[in-house]
Structures are given as structure tokens and as C-alpha cells.
Amino acid sequence: MRFLFLLLIAIFSTPLSVSAQGVSMSPTRLFFTGNPGETVTELVTLHNSSNKDYVLSVNYKDWKRELDGNKVYFESGTLKNSNASWLSTLENTVSVAAGATMEVLVAMQVPEEASTSEVTNSMLFFTQLPTQEDKTTSSSTGLGIITLFEFGLHVYYTPAGNKLKSLEITNIEEIVDAASKKAAISITNDGNVVNDATVEFELINTDTGEEIKLDPISISMMPDTHQVVEFILPENLAGNYLGVTIIKMAGTSDMRVGEKNFSF
Amino acid sequence: MKKQIITATLALGAILLGTNNVKAQNHTATTTVNIILSDVISIDAGSVANGGIVDFNYVTAADYNSTKTVNVPESLIVTSTKNFDVKVKADGASFTDGTNNIPVNVLNIKAATGGSMAGTQNTIELSTTDQVLIGNAPLGSALTLDLDYEILAAKSSSADILGKPAGTYTQTVTYTATAL
Known part of the structure; x- marks a missing residue:
């Protein structure tokens, strides 16, 4: 009898236990718009559905595409159309505990002298920071590769008057x-x-x-x-x-x- | 016991069939169902490329004179609502034991056959620069990428590795997922 009930429980609970065990970021791109001098904000949601706690650092880079569409990164503030220096978050690191959801407020302060016609961009990265456990579980001899993950969040600023979509x-x-x-x-x-x-x-x-x-x-x-x-x-x-x-x-x-x- | 099994079977039948026995009601009501979709990208925390460790052990002479490949199935499991790419970089120029160094370019990383992640797959020689491992991968759910980590015999039999003091040389490798 007990076996039968266990079987029933197994049958009904199985579909519920099949779910992604990962860290997710939403959205994948932020589009800011506003006038020079304004501060505008957007929320990014990080969700940790794994059973491990993560600490992610927040950092920025400039980027542009090569002719084949590949994104190439540069130090922040080096490209002409960079808006990396306009961006800020309340914290430089984000802790996302196992099972937790964190909302990160990304603020963009559009400079007074910002162009009213040029689209600017940058990439905001959430980079996993290694824990001591990650560093010490490698083998005794040889090469040890500690693998971590990182999300890149596209950030665009579009002046309020820009509406023309054309290729x-x-x-x-x-x-x-x-x-x-x-x-x-x-x-x-x-x-x-x-x-x-x-x-x-x-x-x-x-x-x-x-x-x-x-x-x-x-x-x-x-x-x-x-x-x-x-x-x-x-x-x-x-x-x-x-x-x-x-x-x-x-x-x-x-x-x-x-x-x-x-x-x- | 037999009676209990019959009772349980009847109960299960009632659960499964119950939805068919709901009587139609004479009231009508309308409900607006909003489905709000947001772009999302995720990396599976169960995958090895996530706080995981990949080890190469060099113990015998034969180890140093042969190409070593470590296959890691499902190294990355990505869910993305948009096309995406995966880049890889080392966080430092060398694998290090704290004192001695082995340059990170001894290591090649390439997509192995078997995963469900499509897109342009490249073999890269590890460096501190972001390099495209998977370019413009089509969106999808729980897409798996199997990776081969490879150190060529030409590297392990060279002064890059051969002759270095025994020890564990480690370096952090970061996989970056971004929307197209």
C-alpha cells in the first residue's frame, strides 16, 4: 500500500521537478530614452533557480560590431558613442542567493551636453565572482581551469526625437x-x-x-x-x-x- | 490489502477523470488573459562551465608527449529568447601556481559534436581577449553545448609546460552570454 502511494506521489510530482536550474537575466537589452540633463532608470531582474549562492560583479565596457556583426569590446569610455560613464547601479556587486530573485536598478544620467541625434551604447556585465570553494577544489597536480559565467546586457540610449527605422x-x-x-x-x-x-x-x-x-x-x-x-x-x-x-x-x-x- | 489497492485505483481514476465531470454552468463571464513576455537569457548552474573545474594531469612522460583532450558534455546550458552568442576569455595571461606560470594559450577550447546549441562554432586558442566560441546561435530553451578542452602535444612537450615545477596551475575562464 505504501509503495502504491509512493508511486502515485512520484507520478504527480515528476513534472514539477523538471525546471531550469540556472541563473537568468531579464531583459537582455536596455533601451533608454530621455532628454539631455535627465536621469532615467530601468530594472533588470536576476533570478537564481539553482541551489548555490552567487555573487556577481557589475562592470561596463564599450563595444561595436565588426563588418560580420561580431561584437568587439573595448575599455569603457574609449569609443566615441560610449554611454558607459552615464550609467550607475546602487551596488558594484549583486548577491543572488539560491532560489532568490534580485532586481537591479540601472540609472542613466544623460549629460547636459549629450547629442540630441546620436544613439549611444555600452555593455553592462554581470560577472560571476569565484568563491574560495571554486579555487580550492582543483586537482593536486596539473592544469586546473576554473570556469565562471557572465551575462552581457546591451545598453542603448536613443534621443527622444529619433524614430526613423530604415535599412x-x-x-x-x-x-x-x-x-x-x-x-x-x-x-x-x-x-x-x-x-x-x-x-x-x-x-x-x-x-x-x-x-x-x-x-x-x-x-x-x-x-x-x-x-x-x-x-x-x-x-x-x-x-x-x-x-x-x-x-x-x-x-x-x-x-x-x-x-x-x-x-x- | 487488495481492497486498499482497489480503493486507491478508483481514487486515481476519479482524479484523472474528474475534470470531465464538471457540469456546465449557465453563467458566462469574460476574462482577459495577458501574456507578458520579457526577453531573458539564462545559464544553467548545473553545467560544468559554471564554477566547475576542468583538470589536466601530467604525470608520465607519455602525458607530456601526447595531445590531451578533456570532453565536458553539457558544459553550457543556455536558454535565450533571442539569438545569442557565447564568448570566452581567460582572466589572466597565465595558469599559475602562485610562483610559476604557464601561458593560457596552451589551451584550445572547441565545440564538440553532440550539443543542441547551433550557430557558428569556433575553435579558439585561449587568451585574455574575448573570443567568439558560438556566434549568432538561434534562440531556444535549454540548449546544450559540449566542449572539448585540448592541449596539443606540441605545447605540452615544449618549455611552456615541460620542465615546470610540479604543482597545480590554475586560471579562471569566463564564458559570456549576450543577446545578438
């Missing part, structure tokens, strides 16, 4: 290297806000009508930046194709379409 396709070309053939789509953000978009690419055989759709690629671009999105083309293509790219911008039904003929 432009500036070039479509074929790139052939030893490993593969690619279609490279050059895109410029000619608007004045951060623009999230999905870039699609398909090839249409102009003789047979056959369509080949490639997996779309997500991008996020700052104003006045350029990015090249590369699609690896299928092997063994032969014939004449029309390459069509469609850029769908988030938050609007507006899209951009570009075409180019390819001969393989």
Missing part, C-alpha cells in the same frame, strides 16, 4: 573561397534607431523555376553602421539563378528587397 541594401555579391561559395549582402542602417531585422535569401533557377531557400539570419544594427551578411550557398549549383534577398525589420511591416543574377 538599405548597398550590395549583393558572390564570394568564392576554398571552402565554399557565399552570397554576401551588404547592409547599411540609414535610419536613426537601433534596427533588428531578419535577412532572408533565396535562389531561383531562371531556367527551371526551382527555388532554394536558405536559413534566415538575424541582425541588429546601430545607426550609421554597415554589416555584411553571408549566406553559404549549396554545393554543386549549376545554371543561372536569380538571388533574392528580403530584409524584414522588426516592429514594422516595412521591408527591403534586393536581387542579383548568379551564374554557377
Whole structure:
């Protein structure tokens, strides 16, 4: 009888115990807007669903994207459009106990002399600090690698008057290297806000009508930046194709379409 | 005992079927259901790349003359509502025992086959600079990344490692997850 009840308890409790055991950060990007001289705030929620306590340090870096979209970090305050020095939190470290949720207030003091047209950015990091336990549980001889985690939180400031969401396709070309053939789509953000978009690419055989759709690629671009999105083309293509790219911008039904003929 | 089992089975049946026996009511009411979604990114605390330790032991001559690989399944488990990338960096230029140093570039980190995390996967030679381990990974829930930590024989048989005083040389490696 006891066994039966234990079985019933096991059956009903199992789905409840399957849940993520991690540390989460929400949101993943902060968008501030306001006028020069104003102080604006946003909340970030950190949740620790594990059974271990964590202490995270708060630190900032500048960053920008390379042409392929990769983010590159720099010391805070070194890039022209950095807003790292405008940011502050009440504490430099955040303790998130096992099972706890912490809200971190991020304040941005927009300087009086801030541009009323330029978008600025930085990255706020929550970096796990190692405990003594982490440092002392390594092996007796050899190399010991202590692994920690870190979240990067995008921080953007958009002047109140900036509303223009626009991308432009500036070039479509074929790139052939030893490993593969690619279609490279050059895109410029000619608007004045951060623009999230999905870039699609398909090839249409102009003789047979056959369509080949490639997996779309997500991008996020700052104003006045350029990015090249590369699609690896299928092997063994032969014939004449029309390459069509469609850029769908988030938050609007507006899209951009570009075409180019390819001969393989 | 048999009677008790029958009673328990009937009770279980009643629980499972109970929802079908709710009588319809003559009242109607409308309820607004708001589903409020926020962007979130998480790293599983159960994963090894989270306060975990990866050890390479060099004991025999053969150890120094061979490439060593430590495979760590599910090194990172990430849930993200947006595409994301994972970068990796060492917090110092060397593994150190407090006195002696081994440069961190003896270590390669690469995505092993088997995980569910997609995106552009790179093999990196560890340094203090942020390097892309996984680029533009598609969003998803509980995405796993298996990692291979590798020290090539060319490194372990060189003066970088060979000839160093016995001891434990440690360094912190940090994995950074950010939205695209």
C-alpha cells in the first residue's frame, strides 16, 4: 500500500521537478530614452533557480560590431558613442542567493551636453565572482581551469526625437573561397534607431523555376553602421539563378528587397 | 490489502477523470488573459562551465608527449529568447601556481559534436581577449553545448609546460552570454 502511494506521489510530482536550474537575466537589452540633463532608470531582474549562492560583479565596457556583426569590446569610455560613464547601479556587486530573485536598478544620467541625434551604447556585465570553494577544489597536480559565467546586457540610449527605422541594401555579391561559395549582402542602417531585422535569401533557377531557400539570419544594427551578411550557398549549383534577398525589420511591416543574377 | 489497492485505483481514476465531470454552468463571464513576455537569457548552474573545474594531469612522460583532450558534455546550458552568442576569455595571461606560470594559450577550447546549441562554432586558442566560441546561435530553451578542452602535444612537450615545477596551475575562464 505504501509503495502504491509512493508511486502515485512520484507520478504527480515528476513534472514539477523538471525546471531550469540556472541563473537568468531579464531583459537582455536596455533601451533608454530621455532628454539631455535627465536621469532615467530601468530594472533588470536576476533570478537564481539553482541551489548555490552567487555573487556577481557589475562592470561596463564599450563595444561595436565588426563588418560580420561580431561584437568587439573595448575599455569603457574609449569609443566615441560610449554611454558607459552615464550609467550607475546602487551596488558594484549583486548577491543572488539560491532560489532568490534580485532586481537591479540601472540609472542613466544623460549629460547636459549629450547629442540630441546620436544613439549611444555600452555593455553592462554581470560577472560571476569565484568563491574560495571554486579555487580550492582543483586537482593536486596539473592544469586546473576554473570556469565562471557572465551575462552581457546591451545598453542603448536613443534621443527622444529619433524614430526613423530604415535599412538599405548597398550590395549583393558572390564570394568564392576554398571552402565554399557565399552570397554576401551588404547592409547599411540609414535610419536613426537601433534596427533588428531578419535577412532572408533565396535562389531561383531562371531556367527551371526551382527555388532554394536558405536559413534566415538575424541582425541588429546601430545607426550609421554597415554589416555584411553571408549566406553559404549549396554545393554543386549549376545554371543561372536569380538571388533574392528580403530584409524584414522588426516592429514594422516595412521591408527591403534586393536581387542579383548568379551564374554557377 | 487488495481492497486498499482497489480503493486507491478508483481514487486515481476519479482524479484523472474528474475534470470531465464538471457540469456546465449557465453563467458566462469574460476574462482577459495577458501574456507578458520579457526577453531573458539564462545559464544553467548545473553545467560544468559554471564554477566547475576542468583538470589536466601530467604525470608520465607519455602525458607530456601526447595531445590531451578533456570532453565536458553539457558544459553550457543556455536558454535565450533571442539569438545569442557565447564568448570566452581567460582572466589572466597565465595558469599559475602562485610562483610559476604557464601561458593560457596552451589551451584550445572547441565545440564538440553532440550539443543542441547551433550557430557558428569556433575553435579558439585561449587568451585574455574575448573570443567568439558560438556566434549568432538561434534562440531556444535549454540548449546544450559540449566542449572539448585540448592541449596539443606540441605545447605540452615544449618549455611552456615541460620542465615546470610540479604543482597545480590554475586560471579562471569566463564564458559570456549576450543577446545578438
